[in-house]
Each structure stands twice: as C-alpha cells, then as structure tokens.
Amino acid sequence: MILDWWLSPELQLRRPGAYYPEWRLDRLLKRKAEEGVRIYIQVYKEVSIGNEDIASMPLATAVSFPPRASPLTPRAQVTASMSLGSKHTKHALEDLHENIAVMRHPDHSGGELVYYFSHHEKLCVVDNKMAAMGGLDACFGRWDTRDHPLADVHPTExxxxxxxxxxxxxxxxxxxxxxxxxxxxxxxxxxxxxxxxxxxSLTIVGPVVVDLVQHFCERWNFVKDLKYKHDHRMEYLSLPDPWHDVHSEQEAAKKEKQALFRAEHPHLSEWKDRGRRMTHPYHWPPSEEPRAQEPVACGSCRVQVVRSAADWSHGCLTENSIQQAYIELIREANHCIYIENQFSDPAVVTTTKEGGPIKNLIGAALVERVLSAAKDRRKFKIYVLIPEVPAFPGDIQASSGLKAIMEAQYRSINRGGNSIFDKIREAGHDPNEYISFWNLRSYDRxxxxxxxxxxxxxxxxxxxxxxxxxxxxxxxxxxxxxxxxxxxxxxxxxxxxxxxxxxxxxxxxxxxxxxxxxxxxxxxxxxxxxxxxxxxxxxxxxxxxNICQNAMESGQSSADAPWAGTEEEERNCIVTELLYIHSKLMIVDDRRVIVGSANLNDRSQNGHHDSEIAVIIEDTEMVESTMNGRKYMASKVATSWRRSLMREHLGLSIPQGPIGRNNQPTNWMRAAPVLAEYDYGSPDDLLVADPLTQDFTRLWNETAHTNRVIFDRIFRTVPNDTVRNWKSYQEFIGRNAGVKVGHVMNNDMSLAEIKRELAKIKGHVVDMPINFLIDEKWLTEGDFLSVNPITLALYI
Incomplete structure (x- = not known):
C-alpha cells in the first residue's frame, strides 16, 4: 500500500544505478506483483490549468477570483508547471502487471472541483506489518546522502x-x-x-501499523466510491483482521461482532462484506497453536498516528490532530525543541491577530512556551531549521509567488508586529535567548x-x-x-x-x-x-x-584536492547551492518525536486543506544523558535522532558515499526491526549530547556563522543580511552579472585562497539571514501585499 504526493516509477532505489539496475522502483514492484503480491497505490492528481482556463470554470468557482487572479495555490502552480506526471505513473505501473492498481485523486472537474489542495502523505505499508513514512516522496530529486553532492560528472567512470x-x-x-x-x-x-x-523518514513495525492501514483503506475506499466504482481493478479493501478472526470465527460470533463493528467504525461491516479481507500479525489471541506468521519483534516505543483529513480528502469530518499534537508537545516541553521543516508553503509558525489570515496556532504555542520559560527564568532553547528560499524557480523580486511565500515566512519570524520575535520582545524579553533560525548550504566541485x-x-x-x-x-x-x-x-x-x-x-x-x-x-x-x-x-x-565530502570528517581537505585541468577551469567548476530542507520533524526534550508529511503552515495543519499523516513517538527505553549540565534520562529514539542530525549539520559525521559494486547495505539502510547503530559516548557524540550547554551553543553558533561568512564571501549568496531593501538588492546582485548561477562570484580571490576558505567549512549549517529586506514596508507593515488578498489564504 502506497500513498504519495509524487511517485516516479523509474526511481533508482540503490545507487549507482549502473551497478544495481534491478533496484529500480518499477522493476521491484513488477517482481513482487509477479510473485502474487497485490500492490495498491494512490497518488495526487496534479492541477494542470492556468489563468486562461478560469473563463471555462463553472460560475460558482470562477466568481471566487478577481480578474487575472490565478486560482492555483503555490503547490498547485508548481505541480502544474513541473508536471508530476501522475498519468504516466498510473499507466507505467499498471501496464507492468494486473496485480498493480493505481488511483489518482482529486479530480478537477465534474462534481469535485478540488483545485487548491493536495494529497501530501508519504506512506508505504507492507503486509500490514511494517511501514515507512515521513517527509520523503518516492520521486525524482529526493535521493541523497549526508555528503549532499552538487555534482555528478565522472569522466572516466x-x-x-x-x-x-x-x-x-x-x-x-x-x-x-x-x-x-x-x-x-x-x-x-x-x-x-x-x-x-x-x-x-522512518520505518515502523508494531500494532500502530494497523492504524496506518486503516488510514489507507479509508482513503482507498473513499476514492473508489467517488471515481472507480465500476473499475474492477480497484477493489474495495476491508480493514485488516487479526489472523484468528479470518480463519477461526464461527458464524454466530461473526454476527455478534458485526453489531459492535458498526458502532466502532461506520463502514467496517460493509467493507468486511464487500472488500478484500486481509490479516495482520498483531492482537493475537492466547493460543498454543503454531502461528501462520513469524513472531513479531517487540519494541520499546509507544506510537500514535495523527493526521489532517476532511470531507474532500477522506470523506470524513475535519480532523486536525497533527496541529493539536504539535501544540500539546510544545506546551509540555521543559528544556529544548528541535525543529526541521520545509516551511515553504509558506507562512509557517506564526501568531495571528483576530481575523488575520493565518489560522494555525503553532506559532502562538511557541511564543507561549518561551514566555513561560522567561517568566520562570529557566533555560529553554528552540532550534528551527528551514530552507533559505522556497524551491521554486525565478528571481525573488520578479516572482510574486516567491515573494508571497517569503513575506509570510519573515512575518512569521521577526517582522510585521505579530511575529514570534515581535511577541517575545513585546513581553520584554530577548527572543534570541530562546529561539533561533538556521539554514543549510553545501559546496562542491x-x-x-x-x-x-x-x-x-x-x-x-x-x-x-x-x-x-x-x-x-x-x-x-x-x-x-x-x-x-x-x-x-x-x-x-x-x-x-x-x-x-x-x-x-x-x-x-x-x-x-x-x-x-x-x-x-x-x-x-x-x-x-x-x-x-x-x-x-x-x-x-x-x-x-566531488569535494563535498570534505565538509564532513573525511580526513581530507578541499585546499589540497588535486585537479586535472587548468586553474581557470577549476575556478569555474567550484559551486554552491542551498541544501533544501524538506523534513517535517520536531524533537522535544530528547524524549518525544513527531514526524510525518505535514509542513508547519495552514495548508498542512488545519485539516480541511492538504491531507497529511504523522506519528508521535515516545520511546520507553532510556539512556543516560545530561540536560543543561545536569544528569538527565533521554529516550533512545529521540536523543539519537537529534544528535545524529546535529552532527551531520556540524560536519561531525563521516562521509556517506554510495555503496560500492559489491558492498551490502548497512543497518542504517535496513528497515525496522533492525536497529540502527549509534556511537554513544564517542568524542563527537559528547559535543552534541547536551543541547543547552554553553560549549554546544558556542560550537553550533560559531560553525554556522563561519560557514555563512565563507559562502557569502566566495559566492555572494542571496538572501543576505546586508541586503535590507530592493535598491540594495539590485546593487548586490548587479555586481554578480555575467556569472553562472551558483559559481564563484568574488573575482578578487585567488583559486588557492578560495580552496583554503572552503576547507574551513564544517558541515552545512549556516546563519539564517533574518534581516533580509527588513527595511521594505511591504514585509513589515499592514496587510500581506505580495498577492491578491482573496488568494492569500491559498498560499499559506
């Protein structure tokens, strides 16, 4: 069972692809289908209309938009122009084998008319026993290593x-x-x-997988009724039964249970009668008989599924349990919150005045928690990592979509009167003592x-x-x-x-x-x-x-990296690019985790917009640690995940090149219940173990600042804190005219100096330029000005 926003059938799962051609996604699915596995896939059906199509819309739809206003949201505009190819996905996979069924939803004509919102879940469930889910789509452009190479030229290999x-x-x-x-x-x-x-993303085994299966079956049957009712390839799915319910129930017991089922789930009895029945390996009854399934590993984590779902997406009343979970976790935090989020759709964590456009209360919860810590004079830190710029093409000044997204982001963070920073300052406290924002950036040759x-x-x-x-x-x-x-x-x-x-x-x-x-x-x-x-x-x-691995613990230096061409050629081949953060993760107090597909914005959080899925994890296996220098018991999953991520961003991890021709996958590449290894107590681990110490704060801040200064000096990156209005923006980028995107901009530096400076970069974390365009009134005063106010709600 697969839910995805975008699925590329030709995605290479193990790389290099020339070494492992059999591990292309479509070929893998075909092999499993030929073995008798039933494969159910549902993907988002992208919007493919433009402004010129408004006139042909039904009147009730068209009148919602002023002249020349696009009915498309940022995500819709992207999907229209970038062509997710969901039609290709459906036919390429269904043509492989009759056991593969692919649905596309929503439709954009007829009775549905869903133009604005998308199915955004990323979920794969196997045999009702194990699942993979999180922020990663199974599509082009996503596969990467923690080295994050920018180049892929191998002239002799x-x-x-x-x-x-x-x-x-x-x-x-x-x-x-x-x-x-x-x-x-x-x-x-x-x-x-x-x-x-x-x-x-993560993999899971355990009873919580049954909840994920229920989410999939509900969606599948909902769409089946809407548009595939007479398509026999798209069969109804029954919710999974414990093994004994399918194989050993008596007729009388069945009838007795059906009445109870109707009380528990409105469609359960109907789907049992009409749908394909499936088993799951959990909830076994006491028995001495041999099981048909192998024993299921017992873990230490308590896991709960939360989601954003509504009538258009799921055929149910609006559910925004993801937002409620974020708010509750933030309010209950005691020491530290670590957030990674795409933030690009757009107006993420923010407070809102009465009647304002932003409705989710996650930003308000962050402010509330900071003010509570300030009142109690307790040390409390929030680290937020987001992309420098949304991943849309176009010049920042020329693109209204980019400006709208960035306007909402900056008004969420530190300007406009209702931002997180503004509300904390209004209460008489310095926001920089409690919350900080960071980006990631990489270089290569x-x-x-x-x-x-x-x-x-x-x-x-x-x-x-x-x-x-x-x-x-x-x-x-x-x-x-x-x-x-x-x-x-x-x-x-x-x-x-x-x-x-x-x-x-x-x-x-x-x-x-x-x-x-x-x-x-x-x-x-x-x-x-x-x-x-x-x-x-x-x-x-x-x-x-590549030389990107030298930002990690490679044992080599970019200053000494040999080159086969001329100095001018090497200079022209040194490049940088923002490292795009697509995660949707929050770790609280090194004890609790929420991870899934939901961005921190209204589209993902409010329930009746994009459909989303996430899980909350509380690990009961504890490890000895410290928090603010004091002994502290942290949960194994939460603390190892945060430490691993921060070490990667600081360059305190070994490079992660692709596996060789004959190498086998490591435990980090295997699904649960195989345990990933972590080197507790190593010198690098001790540097990040306690996120509240002065030593760690100094290491993180100085590394990020040094990296940012070097990138700015060599490549003159944008956004930039020295660019405070559009006039200085034009002057700043005007000095870079004639240079290709991402290449060396500073003509005053010699090649040797450039390579010596690059060698000082550690990891990928950089300061976020939160003062970019801060003197522009449209970013600081009044209503949102980047787009028409009628369509603004669709951008955030």
Missing part, C-alpha cells in the same frame, strides 16, 4: 553516476519538465549544480575540465553527451518490457552562456539541446562508454569527482 536523467535537478533554476522522458535532462551537468535534498573532456572527445570520436546518453541506456534497460523503445531520443542540455545577476532564474539565455538517439542495446551503450573513458589523456583515479 561514467557508471558511478548517482543521479541519472531527470533525477539530476535544481528546482531553483528550472522545474521538472516532461518527467515521462525520464532519461532526458534539461540541466547541463557540466556546469549546473543539482539542488541537494535533506529529509527525514564539478569534475568537468573542458580541455581534458575535449581531448577525450577528439581521441575517441564520442562526444561527452553521447557517452551520457549511453549511460542513459543502462538506466533505461533493454528495449521492450519496462523500458523505452529502441528509437527513443534523449535530450541533453549543452553547455551555454547562461548567466544571471546572482539569483536563480528560469529565464535562460542561449539555451541549446543535443538530441541523441539511445544506443540499441546495453551492450552497444557499454561499448560507447568504454570508448570514451579509455580515451582519457591520463589516469585520473587520484582526482576526486
């Missing part, structure tokens, strides 16, 4: 590519395009960075010295793009079956003179594409790759394809 075709993407430069053409790529990997991705590559092309008679398309054949597979036709043409972007004024934009200049026919077979493709790579002018095994 093409098979090491980690991000084939569409998976090499940067949404700040360009949205996904034509995702059904999954082997093509409209970003030039020789000069454009990918956007690295940071996310959090693209291993694409043009001189060496041109020599290889001349010597081999094979262009770099032909070799790149040959690699795509390894990714696509042999013609026929689940792969592309042998006459498929792959489009690859050529290097060009794309320049910018320092801010990402989708207005590209002098763009050109190579259209290259796929080699007929994998054998032909391998021959082309070998011909190109063997033409290398020198053995480059000593040249690292």
């Amino acid at each position: 093409f098979q090491k590519a980690l991000f084939p075709g569409q998976d090499y993407n940067n949404s700040r430069i360009m949205d996904f395009q034509n995702v059904e053409k999954y082997a093509s790529n409209e970003l030039c990997i020789q000069e454009a960075t990918r956007m690295p991705w940071h996310d959090t 693209i291993n694409a010295p043009q001189g060496a590559i041109k020599k290889m092309e001349a010597a081999s008679g094979v262009s770099f793009h032909e070799a790149q398309v040959a690699l795509a054949r390894l990714y696509v597979g042999e013609p026929g079956g689940d792969s592309a036709d042998e006459d498929e043409v792959v489009y690859i972007e050529k290097p060009h003179d794309q320049t910018t004024a320092g801010d990402a934009t989708n207005q590209k200049k002098k763009t050109a594409e190579d259209s290259v026919k796929l080699p007929r077979t994998i054998g032909d493709a391998q021959e082309i790759i070998d011909k190109f790579t063997q033409a290398a002018v020198r053995d480059d095994s000593d040249i690292p394809d």
